[in-house]
Amino acid sequence: MSSVFIASHNIVSPLGFSTKENFDGIKNGISGVQLQIDDSLSNTPFYGAVINTEKLEKQFQLIGNPKNYTRFEKLLILSISDALKDSSVDVKSERTGLLISTTKGNIDLLESDKKNQFDENRVQLWESARQVHEFFGNPNIPMVLSNACISGVLAIIMASDYIKSGRYDSIIVAGADILSKFVVSGFQTFMALDEEPCKPYDKKRNGLNLGEGCGTMVLTNNSEATIDGKKIVVSGGASSNDANHISGPSRTGDGLALAIEKSLKNASISAGDIDFISAHGTATIFNDEMESLAFSASGLSSVPVNSLKGYYGHTLGAAGTIESILTVKTMTQNLLVRTAGYDEYGVGGKINVIAKNEEANIDHAMKTASGFGGCNAALVFSVK
């Protein structure tokens, strides 16, 4: 089976509309999480990471008519356009697939004041994906993955598997979600939001912040593809289910540990080979505790681990792609980025939380995620 290389990438987020702006941002400790006082998103103020609408509209005007697309679609189109600029992958080829990962897509169109702006079907994920496909002229049936908070990580695994099996030569994986009253109120009813900026793995952590954005990663079987002069491959990945509870993480971390074990096996490496973990780290009490137990049980206690939720909030279907791209940048720039919001160790398992930026040589990095429905995913990137 052929190897799967990363050809190009882009991140659109409150920190910027290119991967460079985003990596420079987190490197310099800039966070997109701010206090949001906005009636259209929440009846009460909350901390979240929101993209400036004026900037988004202005940027979008350069490539398309903003009136024809929803906010969610604009994020996808902007991000994919930028990712394709630096790539030899032909989006119009039958051998190129386009895979969109999202949890809620155009869910804001259910709001009464937005209902008439677009056709009724537009709230459907397949219709939204079709709009994006048509914009780029991709000839294949739009692929959409909606698997809660593991969507982005699972989409990269799925795309990599499809390329390995010979179904496609290249796949553009774009993960996106926007903030909406729907999503914010939902997490509020779960009492899952911290009233302050989130604090992953910290003793005083008390919940997550939400965010919005899009991350696009272009995968290919073309072995000439490089990122910052390095060949980076998706060397393995796997998912699992806790089979325990639909709305809470497992208390033991067994499910995530299983995904980690399978992804290592799939990559034909062992836990001792992993140099860095980009974890899910939502900063809820139960998620971070569960992850710490899973990493300990998997022999990963000494491996430097960070969570990027302090910079972006939890961007749901975008989190896995945005954080995977930043994992790749970590590998090419040899720089481990600190966990924003982390101060005092506060999890039961033994893990090595990155508390300050430090240089490191990284050959193999792991990205993990866990989500509602009991799902977990782990993905391994390697320098070839």
Added chain:
Amino acid sequence: MNNRLYISGHCRIKDNRVELNGEPVFTQKDSNFSEFIKALYRDQQFQYSKFFKMDNLSKLGFAASEILLRSIHINVKGSEVGVVLANANSSLDTDVRYQESIKDKTNYFPSPSVFVYTLPNIVIGEICIKHKFTGENALLISETFEADQLFDHTMSLFKDGKVGSCLIGWVDYYLDDYDAALFFITRDNDKKTNFESEKIKSIYQNWS
């Protein structure tokens, strides 16, 4: 190792009718989904109290998986069983219900037990909990039943050695309109129905 894959069984729920491997299992005419699925629950003696907490999408997927999996002897570990489902309407039925609860500031009643079902992969979680399946997951969205994509996805999991068996298919629900078509894919050839994209397409289309 035998690399061939087989369809061990399939179950369809649509138009107030249930069929297992093409044979009728249950019918209840002139009832809405909620009445129909309750009657099916009683008739098939599911005896699973969590069922009544589920949203309609999960009830539909759960019922189809129960009827199918009861008929199959699974001879791989739970960690080797994958669940790959697809639909068109995602969780929109529950999304609309949830949106109702937040649209009015003065009549604001969002509930976490509704919100959790605003993700389409929750039905996979429900099936995994019942059967202790801890293997691969994926919830795909397409406008119509895409046999080729389900087939390609399932093949890639088997080829990569990630699953030993896989529950796959279509579970779609929106506003009383529903359709479930599940297939259990294994390496066992006792039933001798080869797993092919054309085969699942023809089973799916063969409904009158």
